Amino acid sequence: MGMTKHEYDVEGYSPTDIDPTGKHISSGLPVYADETGAVPGESFTIGNSLYARTQRFAGKWSIEQRGIERVPEDERTDTNLAKVGTMWLAANMVVSSFAIGVLAVPVFQLGFVDGLLTILFINLLGITPVCFFSTFGPVFGLRQMVLSRFYFGWYGTKVIAIFNILACVGWSSVNVIVGAQLLHAVNNDLPGFAGIIIIAAATFLVTCFGYKVVHYYEFYSWIPSFIIFLIVLGQFAHSGAFVNLPMKVGNSEAGSVLSFASSVFGFATGWTSYAADYTVYQPHTVSRVKTFAWTWAGLIFPLLFTETLGLAVATAMTYDPVTFEPTNDYSRRYESSHIGGLLAAVLFPPFGRFGQFCLVVLALSIIANNCPNIYSVGLSLQVLGRWTQAVPRYIWTFVGTLVYCAIAIPGYTHFESVLENFMLVIGYWLAIYEGIALPEHFIFKKGIKGYIVADYTTPHLLPPGIAAIVAFCFGVFGAVMGMAQVWFIGPIGKHIGTPEYGGDIGFPLAFCFAFVSYCALRTVEKGKFGR
Numbered sequence: 101m102g103m104t105k106h107e108y109d110v111e112g113y114s115p116t117d118i119d120p121t122g123k124h125i126s127s128g129l130p131v132y133a134d135e136t137g138a139v140p141g142e143s144f145t146i147g148n149s150l151y152a153r154t155q156r157f158a159g160k161w162s163i164e165q166r167g168i169e170r171v172p173e174d175e176r177t178d179t180n181l182a183k184v185g186t187m188w189l190a191a192n193m194v195v196s197s198f199a200i201g202v203l204a205v206p207v208f209q210l211g212f213v214d215g216l217l218t219i220l221f222i223n224l225l226g227i228t229p230v231c232f233f234s235t236f237g238p239v240f241g242l243r244q245m246v247l248s249r250f251y252f253g254w255y256g257t258k259v260i261a262i263f264n265i266l267a268c269v270g271w272s273s274v275n276v277i278v279g280a281q282l283l284h285a286v287n288n289d290l291p292g293f294a295g296i297i298i299i300a301a302a303t304f305l306v307t308c309f310g311y312k313v314v315h316y317y318e319f320y321s322w323i324p325s326f327i328i329f330l331i332v333l334g335q336f337a338h339s340g341a342f343v344n345l346p347m348k349v350g351n352s353e354a355g356s357v358l359s360f361a362s363s364v365f366g367f368a369t370g371w372t373s374y375a376a377d378y379t380v381y382q383p384h385t386v387s388r389v390k391t392f393a394w395t396w397a398g399l400i401f402p403l404l405f406t407e408t409l410g411l412a413v414a415t416a417m418t419y420d421p422v423t424f425e426p427t428n429d430y431s432r433r434y435e436s437s438h439i440g441g442l443l444a445a446v447l448f449p450p451f452g453r454f455g456q457f458c459l460v461v462l463a464l465s466i467i468a469n470n471c472p473n474i475y476s477v478g479l480s481l482q483v484l485g486r487w488t489q490a491v492p493r494y495i496w497t498f499v500g501t502l503v504y505c506a507i508a509i510p511g512y513t514h515f516e517s518v519l520e521n522f523m524l525v526i527g528y529w530l531a532i533y534e535g536i537a538l539p540e541h542f543i544f545k546k547g548i549k550g551y552i553v554a555d556y557t558t559p560h561l562l563p564p565g566i567a568a569i570v571a572f573c574f575g576v577f578g579a580v581m582g583m584a585q586v587w588f589i590g591p592i593g594k595h596i597g598t599p600e601y602g603g604d605i606g607f608p609l610a611f612c613f614a615f616v617s618y619c620a621l622r623t624v625e626k627g628k629f630g631r
Contacts, residue, residue, distance in 0.1 A: 137554045138241060139169035154492050164310020167493040168482045170556065171241035171380050178381040181390055183315045184234065185398030187378050188371065190318035190468040192402035193325045195282065196275055198462075199439045200367050201410025206417060206434065208360040211345040214353070215360065215411045219404065222361045226368025227399040229534050230375050234395040235388040237379025240553050244376040244476075245483045249556055250545070251537040252572075253565020259572070261483040263529045264373045268477035269500060270523045271370070272470045273508040276300055278439060279466035280512060285440035286456045286463075292512035295463070296505060303467045304501045307475040308494050311381060314471050322402070325465040328458045333409055336446050341416035341430065355597015359584055362604035366527040368403055372534060374476040413442060474500055521586045528583065531607040532575030535614030536568050544622055567625040571618035578613030582606040 144155040144165045155165045204215035236247055245264060248257045280295030306317045336342065347353070379391060417431035426432040429449075433441030443462065447455030478496035482489045488496075540563075545551060555561040583606035584593040596603030 138172035176383045185394040186319045188398035190322035193322040194465040194469040195462045197406040198410040201407030202414040205414035208356040211347040214347045222364040226365040229372045231392045231395040233375035235391045237376035238382035238386040251540045252568040253563045254559035256565030261480045264480045268473040272473045272504040279463045282440040282463035293509045303470045321468045343415040355603030358603040528579035531610040532614040535611040567621035574617040575610045575614030578609035579606040582609035
């Protein structure tokens with residue numbers, strides 16, 4: 101296939117910005133691309149610009165040089181679909197998903213059956229967008245945030261990328277704090293900041309090298325975590341501590357189920373904004389159905405297994421009905437050390453030192469959980485502008501690691517709950533994203549054939565993004581009306597469940613408000629601009 105000069109990031113550039121080596125003079129970025137805007141890997145090292153020199157350095161260490169540029173077909177050599185499944189299997193076979201299941205009992209006061217049914221059906225719903233957008237990677241060879249330009253336009257995508265950056269950095273901070281707490285539970289002499297640095301450094305080593313190493317690590321890393329969770333399951337079943345808590349009725353039950361469903365859905369659908377990032381090196385001939393199926397299997401098994409296990413273990417916690425003080429070892433350890441304490445109650449008494457080893461393995465599972473966050477944060481940062489695109493992905497990965505460590509270290513002792521509550525609030529943006537991207541794909545583009553992939557670099561050929569941004573604001577309004585969080589209970593959420601706690605319907609309202617307003621506004625926008 102012949103190569104032509106093509107500006108893959110035209111923002112602010114003109115042909116006079118191109119030097120004889122095929123680089124933008126002002127940024128050093130490569131401009132050689134085929135007719136579809138795909139950029140060959142060898143173009144990243146052409147010339148003597150700072151960009152080219154840093155990319156040559158990366159090449160010497162086998163670090164992935166590609167960022168948000170479209171992957172040419174001849175470089176899409178990853179034909180192992182099983183790695184798509186194990187990518188998400190490892191990212192969710194972690195202590196963080198176990199913690200989601202635990203919330204059903206002490207936080208939302210659910211019984212076992214209603215908690216189990218919520219976990220089952222809400223996960224089935226939440227993972228569907230992740231599976232769907234994963235199929236776009238092989239088709240287009242574009243990262244998820246770049247693909248978003250076809251929904252939000254050139255400039256609107258920058259707004260979406262900011263939300264994705266906040267999510268990547270914020271959840272990495274929350275996750276690494278949980279991992280550090282587990283390490284501290286094993287060794288009280290290990291300070292929290294040391295545990296954070298250990299987990300963050302290991303995560304950086306994996307994500308720095310890029311796509312292939314991330315997939316390779318995730319291909320195997322789920323195995324020890326799965327074995328430990330099986331040990332937890334076997335020991336807990338043997339202990340006889342499980343209690344089949346009864347299902348409640350009435351308004352309080354409705355509010356509790358909806359609020360727990362919000363937590364489950366947010367965790368399951370949280371991978372949507374990264375989905376295509378981990379399939380871009382798959383050839384376009386790969387079956388979309390098989391890609392969907394492998395992603396679905398890789399997500400649904402660990403989510404159902406770990407969350408159900410967390411729910412089951414949580415039923416063993418008992419509290420005084422009058423004072424609400426913990427009355428057994430499970431509840432006492434949970435109140436003092438949270439998830440680490442609850443797992444310690446299962447593992448430490450019967451296994452001693454081996455139980456501590458098991459807890460260390462689960463703490464290190466956070467690496468697999470944070471790998472998608474930290475790999476994708478660099479890609480989202482490159483979407484923000486030409487100067488951020490001129491910084492190689494692996495450097496942004498390092499910057500992202502420093503930032504979330506800087507948040508997590510003081511957060512470990514001072515504002516962990518504040519940080520977690522903040523992340524739960526901004527998590528509603530994913531429902532808004534889906535409420536805009538899905539109607540654009542199905543209604544306005546009428547499927548895959550409606551995309552002109554070469555347009556991804558040309559702002560005036562992409563949707564203007566006005567309808568998307570206004571619909572996003574409507575979605576935010578819907579989320580605020582329906583949320584039921586520690587900081588705020590919306591006027592609609594307040595009427596569900598008990599007045600004191602309400603019921604969280606922020607996700608469905610955010611989706612519906614965004615969906616309906618986008619369909620109306622996009623019809624007008626497309627009629628006016630023709631794109």
